[in-house]
Amino acid sequence: MSSITFRRAAPDDLMALVALLADDPIGSGRESAGTDPCYAAAFSAIDDDPNQLLAVAERAGRVIGVLQLSFIPGLTRRGMWRGQIEGVRVAAGARRDGVGRAMLEWAIEECRKRGCGMVQLTSDKRRTAAHGFYEALGFRATHEGYKLAL
Amino acid sequence: MSSITFRRAAPDDLMALVALLADDPIGSGRESAGTDPCYAAAFSAIDDDPNQLLAVAERAGRVIGVLQLSFIPGLTRRGMWRGQIEGVRVAAGARRDGVGRAMLEWAIEECRKRGCGMVQLTSDKRRTAAHGFYEALGFRATHEGYKLAL
Numbered sequence: 001m002s003s004i005t006f007r008r009a010a011p012d013d014l015m016a017l018v019a020l021l022a023d024d025p026i027g028s029g030r031e032s033a034g035t036d037p038c039y040a041a042a043f044s045a046i047d048d049d050p051n052q053l054l055a056v057a058e059r060a061g062r063v064i065g066v067l068q069l070s071f072i073p074g075l076t077r078r079g080m081w082r083g084q085i086e087g088v089r090v091a092a093g094a095r096r097d098g099v100g101r102a103m104l105e106w107a108i109e110e111c112r113k114r115g116c117g118m119v120q121l122t123s124d125k126r127r128t129a130a131h132g133f134y135e136a137l138g139f140r141a142t143h144e145g146y147k148l149a150l
Numbered sequence: 151m152s153s154i155t156f157r158r159a160a161p162d163d164l165m166a167l168v169a170l171l172a173d174d175p176i177g178s179g180r181e182s183a184g185t186d187p188c189y190a191a192a193f194s195a196i197d198d199d200p201n202q203l204l205a206v207a208e209r210a211g212r213v214i215g216v217l218q219l220s221f222i223p224g225l226t227r228r229g230m231w232r233g234q235i236e237g238v239r240v241a242a243g244a245r246r247d248g249v250g251r252a253m254l255e256w257a258i259e260e261c262r263k264r265g266c267g268m269v270q271l272t273s274d275k276r277r278t279a280a281h282g283f284y285e286a287l288g289f290r291a292t293h294e295g296y297k298l299a300l
Contacts, residue, residue, distance in 0.1 A: 017225060018225070021197060021225060021226055027226065030226070030230055031226075031227070031228060036228065038228045038229040039225060039228070039229050041229055042223055042224060042228075042229025042230075042295045043225065043229075045223035045229075045231075046223045046224065046225070047225065047262065049201060051199060051201070052222075052223065053263045054225065059214070060296065066166055066225075070220075070222050071289035072202075072220050072234075072236075073192055073195035073196045073199065073202065074192060074196070074218060074236055074237060074243060075168070075171060075189060075192050075193065075196070075204065075216075075218070075237060076171055076177065076180070076181075076237045077180045077181070078180070078181060078182055078186065078188045078189070078192075078237070079188040079189050079191055079192025079193075080196075081194075081195075084222075084240060086222070086224055086226070087224060087225060087226045106299065108300070110240040111300065112300050116300060117299065117300055118297055118298065118299055118300060119297075119300060120272070120295070120296060120297045120298070121158050121296050122270070122272065122293035122294065122295050122296065123293060123294050123296060124292060124293055125291075125292060125293060125294055131181065131294060134296050137298070138298050139296035139297065139298045140297060140298070141275075141294040141296050142274060142275060142295065142296075142297050143273060143274055143275060143294075143295025143296075144272065144273050144275055144281060144291040144293075144294075144295055145248070145270070145272050145292065145293025145294055145295040146270065146271050146272065146273060146284050146289035146290065146291055146292075146293075147269075147270050147289065147290060147292050147293060148258065148268065148269040148270070148287070148288050148290070149263065149267065149268055150258070150262050150266060150267055150268060150269060
């Protein structure tokens with residue numbers, strides 16, 4: 001397997017990223033075409049915020065994964081910063097190949113570099129295969145993840 | 151019950167806020183004195199970030215509650231913004247008085263005003279009393295909340 005590199009997403013990645021988000025059993029019904037201007041607006045909002053990092057994983061010049069990191073300051077736990085991971089996706093052809101694990105390990109290290117005391121994420125209870133994956137990385141499901149659609 | 155008002159936290163609130171965070175069965179062992187400079191640094195980081203809102207609830211001139219809102223841009227779900235609620239605490243003397251419900255309803259409305267399509271929070275699985283409270287507000291525990299201490 002050739003090596004995987006990680007970098008901040010660029011505007012030119014947007015079509016590939018939206019395709020990755022849509023290529024997912026749960027995500028497919030929630031996305032539209034990459035040309036929908038909602039995605040360019042969202043990309044700018046993320047890119048303009050120094051506490052957001054939209055990251056892509058590349059192998060042999062091809063984008064094979066995406067995730068978003070949010071660095072969140074807070075008062076609790078002695079003013080601890082949290083790193084939050086959202087929207088993790090690996091390209092269909094690259095799954096079961098250690099890519100997801102490499103991406104998460106990279107993301108955890110980025111959180112450490114930014115001084116975070118905790119990394120957190122929520123995972124849909126239907127994604128049972130993902131749960132063992134996060135637990136193997138050291139995550140513990142100590143919390144209920146509540147969502148309210150507006 | 152006199153009326154509750156909500157406002158952005160000010161530096162002068164810091165001692166009262168840290169006391170609120172520490173007056174909690176789970177939080178008590180995780181906080182230090184409000185004079186610890188870690189809290190002033192955290193307050194500045196939150197206050198300087200336009201996507202963070204540390205809010206206090208006041209009644210009769212006294213701070214009786216605190217919560218933090220984070221507004222998070224994202225690519226998923228057609229570039230949906232998320233409102234995230236963290237560090238919800240109500241003063242001991244004001245619990246079981248509708249204060250928590252009023253705070254959450256205010257926070258949800260703030261998320262709506264900012265254009266969020268979802269409000270999310272995680273709640274420690276040990277806080278069983280809080281779970282019915284969030285469900286009564288319309289939240290659903292559809293996700294596992296994973297945490298990894300660094």
